[in-house]
Amino acid sequence: MRHRSSSLLALVLRGAASMAAPKTPQSTLRPAKGSAITFDDIARIPRPGSQGVAKAAFSPDGTHLTYLKSGDGSLTTQLYATDVATGTTKLAFGSETNEDSFTLSKEEQMRRERARVMATGVTTYAWAKNADVLLVPADGALFVKQGIAGAATKLFDVDAFPDVGRGPPLDAKLSEDGSRVVFVWNDEVCAVDINEGVPRRLTTGARDVEGVTNGVADYCAMEEMDRYEGFWLSPTGNRVCFEQVDETDVYLLKIPRPGDAEDPGAAEEHRYPFSGATNPSVKLGVVGVSGGDVAWLDLTKAGLGEDTYLARVYWASDATVLACVQSRDQRTMRLVAYDIDKGTDRVVLEETNKAWLNLNDCLRWGIVEGEVLIASERDGVQHLYVHSTGDGKVLRRLTEGTDCVVEELIDIQNGLVYYLGGDVEPAKCTERHLFSVPYDGSSPPKRVDDAAGVYLDAAAVSKSGAVFLQHSAVDAPVVAELRSETTTILKDASDAPLVSQLKPPEFFEIPSTDGATTLRGAYYAPDANKYGPGPWPTVVSCYGGPHVQFVADKYATMTGDLRAQHLRERGYLVIKVDNRGSKRRGLAFEAAVQNKFGCLEVDDQVAAVEWAVLCGKADPTRVGIFGWSYGGYLSAMCLAKAPMVFRCAVAGAPVAAWDGYDTHYTERYMGTPSSNPEGYKEGDVCTHVANVEGALMLVHGLVDENVHFRHTARIAQAMVDAGKAYDLLCFPNERHSPRSEKDRAYQEERVFAFLETWLK
CATH class of the missing domain: 2.40.10 (Thrombin, subunit H)
Incomplete structure (x- = not known):
């Protein structure tokens, strides 16, 4: 179905001259002249003014705040500690290696992909809840410290116990009393007592068994449920609850690695649960920290059948496990309590919603008895x-x-x-x-907090009342501060390169196309003294999918967006708008897209362009759109469903058809291909490519295990079948988000050249 544009914009477009042949830009593959921002700047992570601290936490006694921070502005972070009373900061633990993510094990690479971790060095740590003990996984090993001042001690040599495990341990956790560490090693749950340093295996049946893991969260749990752990320690640390995942019936996807210069047949294998297809089989068990028999907990006691999701797991006491079990359609969730000693179970409470249930981590049991x-x-x-x-x-x-x-x-x-x-x-x-x-x-x-117009990324509170806050705004770079008797600034990103020359975007509000709600957006206007008062060539930067807010009072994603800033400096108007379906506007706003991806999102992006045209800001004959992931999907859909509005689109790592994406995400919003065939058809980019009149650039990493390159291939084939031209930019060694700075810079050069070709 062709998108319905407003009559005014349609008249403007029909009255304009027809699209002329694109001009060839004067220069490609070189930094664009006329801008102080280079392609290398755009590719560099972290963005200017965006780097604060990570994983801030107070020590159990409240005397120190610990956090991860880069000392040189790079992605390599170390562990620091600030004395709450004096504000004095010192290095608490530094990694000895500057690892590259591609040297990590495949398991760790995948964990970091799911959590979107780009940092290297020390990337995580943990305090014991009730002891002055720190656990720091680093350099492929596990280290413990007795307090901030204590020396770091390696728990054991990871190569010395081949019968237990080999290589770096994963997902290490410290018991509440600080006496032992539990971790995953070669797909089995293992433990080590700190005073002994001899690891032991607690589970069996998964090591070297294809498709079976113990203590490791499955793909959908990590990617879509924000659950990255697959085991949980009891309060005393004497028991471990773990999930056993059997993926042998899940589709085995083979992803070639054509960029491998050594092996022409190099490929990866991933178990991927496609929408409407088979999910992993998940069991929940409890084992003692010395090993022994496993007590298996029956998840069907939730009364939701066998095809369910294990959404969350908690310990209520050392004898009671809580499991949040979600129905396959994600409209019902039940909290089940299992008494391990008595072997009994009961449903404690139930949540239902006609749209879907968004998961959260707010459950706390027993603050008050009962x-x-x-x-x-x-x-x-x-x-x-x-x-x-x-x-x-x-x-x-x-x-x-x-x-x-x-x-x-x-x-x-x-x-x-x-x-x-x-x-x-x-x-x-x-x-x-x-x-x-x-x-x-x-x-x-x-x-x-007392500041207006800011966005808090993170916070922590101590028993004594000290507070950690990390915040920014469109006109203020990231600041991390510790507030107690005095305020200590832990990180101020305002002195980062380029910050002084970046101008914040302006916010705007427009009605949605149905007039039922208001949309919030932002725009970056070129210098009128240099490029005139407008209208200007325009690029819409979008995401548009559920569970994400794209327009916020955040410096990193707004003022620190160097692609938008560079385009502004080159004479482009850049627009961002959170369409219906976006996060942080309530469930009704988000659920407006239920069962119909690719419809209202297009309407609302077009509404933003219409507003900019009516304001005299956007040239209606020169409008392009750029997006990545869901934004790549939306960019392609806008080009296909609103051909009178968009002259070109850059679709980065786009979904083509929702039958090619995973179960938990897709079925939450769209149902299954069999329950919603019309919605899947209408939401398929390939259904609409015959309407494309403008230029399409597809960008994708060939080893993307999240949104597979197959999506881009399907769009490309549909374009060929429809006799439509397209540009294709591939990265042979990249996954869903390019990690190589060189690759990112190359991408920015090619994308800018494409936009210059079609919009200038």
């Missing part, structure tokens, strides 16, 4: 509720309204629940703040 805290979108936005652990009924509601919506639970200290959240109304939906609310419900939430 109570469980959860977050729910049952009334359209996410709020905190306290339920009875007996009959599951609501005891009280802690938050309500649209201006203090819950997103991320930070901590519970001194009877206060701290969380990050914000307002879903358009004027303030781009901000995020730290709130506190009494657990007993005695008063409404209060803002903890």
